[in-house]
Amino acid sequence: ETGVTQTPRHLVMGMTNKKSLKCEQHLGHNAMYWYKQSAKKPLELMFVYSLEERVENNSVPSRFSPECPNSSHLFLHLHTLQPEDSALYLCASSQDWTSGSETQYFGPGTRLLVL
Amino acid sequence: GENVEQHPSTLSVQEGDSAVIKCTYSDSASNYFPWYKQELGKGPQLIIDIRSNVGEKKDQRIAVTLNKTAKHFSLHITETQPEDSAVYFCAAVVDTGRRALTFGSGTRLQVQP
Numbered sequence: 001e002t003g004v005t006q007t008p009r010h011l012v013m014g015m016t017n018k019k020s021l022k023c024e025q026h027l028g029h030n031a032m033y034w035y036k037q038s039a040k041k042p043l044e045l046m047f048v049y050s051l052e053e054r055v056e057n058n059s060v061p062s063r064f065s066p067e068c069p070n071s072s073h074l075f076l077h078l079h080t081l082q083p084e085d086s087a088l089y090l091c092a093s094s095q096d097w098t099s100g101s102e103t104q105y106f107g108p109g110t111r112l113l114v115l
Numbered sequence: 116g117e118n119v120e121q122h123p124s125t126l127s128v129q130e131g132d133s134a135v136i137k138c139t140y141s142d143s144a145s146n147y148f149p150w151y152k153q154e155l156g157k158g159p160q161l162i163i164d165i166r167s168n169v170g171e172k173k174d175q176r177i178a179v180t181l182n183k184t185a186k187h188f189s190l191h192i193t194e195t196q197p198e199d200s201a202v203y204f205c206a207a208v209v210d211t212g213r214r215a216l217t218f219g220s221g222t223r224l225q226v227q228p
Contacts, residue, residue, distance in 0.1 A: 002160065042119070042218040043159070043204065056215060090158050100214030101147040101166070106158030 003027040004107035006091050012113045013081065021076040021110045023091030031097040032074040033104065034066060037088040049074060050097035081114045088112070117142040119207050121219025129227050134195055136222045138205035139187040145207040148188045149216070150179060153202045162203075163190070166210075195226045 003026045013019050025032065034046040048056035049068040063085075065077040074091055088109040094102040118141040128134050140148075146167035151159035165172045165179045165188065172179050176195075181188040192199055205219040 002158065004158070040124075040220065042220045043216075045215050048215070058215070092158070097214065100208035100210045100216065101149075101164070103149070103161050103164075104216070106151075106160065108156065108158050 002105040002107065004091060004093055004105050006089075006107035006110050008110060009108065010111045010113075012115065013078070014115050015081060015083075017081075018077070018079040020078065021089055021091075021112075023074040023076075023107055025072055025074075025091075025093040025105070025107075027093055027105060029093040029095050029105075030071055031094045031102070032068060032071070033092040033094075034074065034076050035090040035092065035106075037090055037109070039087075043090070046076075048097060055097055078112075081112075083114050086112055086114045117145060117207055117209070117217040119205060119217050119219045121205050121222060123222060124220065125223045125225070127225045127227060128195055130195060130197060132195055134192045134199070134224055134226075136190045136203055136205070136224070137187060138189070138207075138219050139185075140207040140217075141186070142207070142209065143183075143186065144209045146210050147208050148179070148181060149206050149208075150190050151204045151206065151218075153204065153221075155201075159204055192224075195224075197226050197228050200224055200226045 031050045036044045047066045067075040090109045091107040092104040094104045121138045149164035153159040178191040206216040
């Protein structure tokens with residue numbers, strides 16, 4: 001595997017629920033990313049953390065709240081989601097954020113269904 | 116911002132045939148172009164990449180070509196095998212400044228045995 005793990009792998013939640021997605025990387029990387037992958041749409045970058053600081057917020061609604069307590073862990077806290085938020089949420093990491101050509105290593109994703 | 120278009124959206128070939136996937140990009144400042152393969156139940160994995168100072172790059176059965184003037188780049192897979200069946204994504208990025216990858220919408224490749 002790639003060294004990036006995500007839990008849970010599948011999640012069903014109601015619109016009033018609060019849940020969190022977890023990502024852990026075992027590669028010693030300094031940058032971590034959240035992407036949203038919807039059917040028949042390109043991967044959408046949501047957030048970037050470099051050395052535990054958020055360096056990119058791609059106009060994501062506030063119902064998605066990221067947290068990066070250390071360089072190995074990344075969370076995505078979810079609350080009052082909408083059905084259109086149903087998607088595959090992918091976490092990735094790279095050595096650092098200084099260059100766009102750093103290889104990004106993706107986790108397997110969390111398949112989220114919002115009812 | 117950058118816009119990447121990818122074609123075709125689906126591609127079916129016979130085992131042993133070649134497969135070609137094409138992408139175009141809009142930002143002439145883009146200078147790094149990776150290709151990712153995503154198998155069922157897994158995240159995307161980098162399979163090959165190319166920089167703007169190179170016109171072609173090969174790695175065994177996989178090759179990527181870049182035409183900077185026309186702003187398009189292509190993935191070529193020769194002697195396809197069933198295990199090549201997956202979704203392939205192209206991406207483009209400006210190596211400095213805003214360094215976020217912009218992905219194409221993906222091509223589902225099916226290799227028929």
